[in-house]
Amino acid sequence: MDNPLDRILKQYPNTRRDNLLPLLQDIHDSLGYLSEESIIKVSQHLSLPSSKVYGVATFFDQFHFEPQAHFVIRICSGTSCHLSGSAEIMDEFKKTLNIRPGQTTRDGVFRLEEVPCLGACGLSPIVEVNGESHTGFSVQQIADLVEACKENVA
């Protein structure tokens, strides 16, 4: 019974539909993604059809349905970052990693994401790698960053 999934479900006894999102968020935080099993278990727990649970989960950008990569590279494409050249940075990342935003590299090391705004517009453009922000990022830094990450995994 030491399954993290069961542990989380236990924290929400006798719960109703309005706790669906917090429940999914907790599972997502602990597993890194929402597995098929977790969707089914949540729907049983809340006595909801699993299609409804899946429907709610897919509505939101935050949830992923496949395991997470080692490094999640998030590139801010907010207004301010866009003006300071985030599109170019995104293009270069796409070329370097050979994936598109929302995809993970085959080896599972990198995932590329485009995020609306990280809220530090005064310091744009911003690239976030696993939650750590790089401000005033430039295209020239990409090669070094990718190399450093690869070394870190090896």
Place this chain on the structure above:
Amino acid sequence: MEKTLSDTYKDILINEVLNNPDKKFNDNTNNLLSALRRDTIDRPVIFVGKGSCGVIAGANGTYDAVKEYISARSINAELLEVGCGGFCAAEPVVEVQLPGRSRIAFQQVMADQVDHFLDQIFNNILDREKAVAQYRNQYHEPWEGIPFLDELPFFAHQKRIVLDQCGLINPERIEDYIAREGYQAFIKTIRNYTAEYLCSLVEESQLRGRGGGGFPAGKKWRSALKTASDKKYVICNADESDPGAFMDRSIMEGNPHRLIEGIAIAAYAIDASKAYIYTKAEYSLALYRLENAIQQAKEFGLLGEDIFESGFNLNIEIRKSAGAFVCGEETALISTIEGRRGMPSPKPPYPSEKGLFGKPTIVNNVETLANVPAIIHNGPQWFNRIGTETSKGTKLFSLTGKVKHTGLIEVEMGTSLQDIIDKIGGGIRNDKEVKAIHLGGPTGSTIPPQHFDTPVCFEALKKVNTLMGSGGMVILDEDSCMVDMAKFFMDFIRKESCGKCIPCREGTLRIHEILENITRRPEHESGHQTLERFKGVMQLEGLAEVIRDTSLCGLGKTAPSPVLSTMKWFRHEYEEHIFDRKCKAGVCKQLRSFYIDVDKCTGCMICAKKCPVNAIIGSEKKPHFIIDEKCIGCGICLDVCKFNAVYVK
């Protein structure tokens, strides 16, 4: 960080300060409050600005370095973290207050500079390059030759009501807030006012919702109060998903207690016992500080059951948004809290009659609620005197884009847009020409320079076809392309449209497609493609109007406004893109024309070899030329040229 307070300390604050209607304190209490306000200090205090923007700039490293410096030298000094003062360009900001001297702010103190910096300041030497400003305080001796904070142009033209304590107090400690008259308004309310009277006070103040629409807050509250129900709810809409806006986040990080007090007062006004704060999951620091603040308020008996023996109960729960732009719309937000897909539903019934779980619910923006304690504290007439005829109070903006000083600002309603750019923003960076102001995020609209004398006021902005919006203000200069801007926003909306109404779901997709077409270099000039392009442009305006008129929620209704407003004011740019295939600003990559400077070109052949379409001709050691008709505008020649001979026009 001290999370729990010693009981005596807490007792004094509860019994002597909060439970004391006539505010006559004994010496003991006065001393405590004065110390908490840092009016009188017996040891140096160092404040590190740790808002999200500061943290991103490196404030965590600075904070740790200061901590290490103090403990390594066993200096008796207090180290505090404060929220964001709003001056983003100067982060990380460190402020130092020596006993008897004014608190002084230093900009861009990075971790590796801390040792040297603190050595200097503790020996009373000022690093004048880093010093920005000092705080005005009658008890403190000012530093010579350093301007006061209110003398800096960035601050001098602002009027800070909501933000007055952001960056000043420690957001993680309730006693700092109480020492500055915090929660007094709430206690006054539950002791002396009926819900009815409270609603009329807010109505009298003419406070209008700051989320964008400008609906009178008091009217909304009264409507919920009048609806009979066993349960009612207050929802604080802090789902700030407009890219480029960070007003709500700064309030939650800089002064979370202010927001909680506002929510508590609103809950009392409609007799609700449960409130939700709905905010972005990305705002980890804000979430942490809010949770901490709610916990502290509970310990002080300001939340929970039978608050200060008034019989009023209130619990506040934080709900994390899972990231969807449309959830800023109140009905969509409500269905998200209920655990459904965040899709809007038709109004009426308005949420104030039938909202969350079918019960009367008021949904207010963070900024609106943060205004409330000040209104109750100073009275509605005081608030009434600030601002314009129809728009009272102040408005927060996150000022970004091409101005010199970016950051979080709060201005009195009625301040002209020109003043915001010139006086607060310090003009345009690199002496460029300003082109436009974009207000209100992706669903906002653009204002051209000829209307920059428009004051910040709901009605005046409506006259130039603009909504106030939630407070994102982006300044564009001559290097920005308006078509690209519109395309960028349509791309955002097309992804964020929830898909319920067809005009919004399909229409925004088509608008984006048309704009893509305009900004793309045509593969060939003749035939079908050209016709399609012209047809598309002709239909653009009609399409935009259909989306605006037939969508259900605020997102759809305002979705085409970036296109409509740029087409209205910057039609020549659209025409330039369509007819001349030129982007003057050089933003639309595919429309760039490349030329080779014959004087600089050495004839090395690199560009000719790299050109994917063989558009560059020339023989070895002779200047090369680009055939414009063949060029696809990829820009590779520009990147590979070692002699800077390739230029864009």
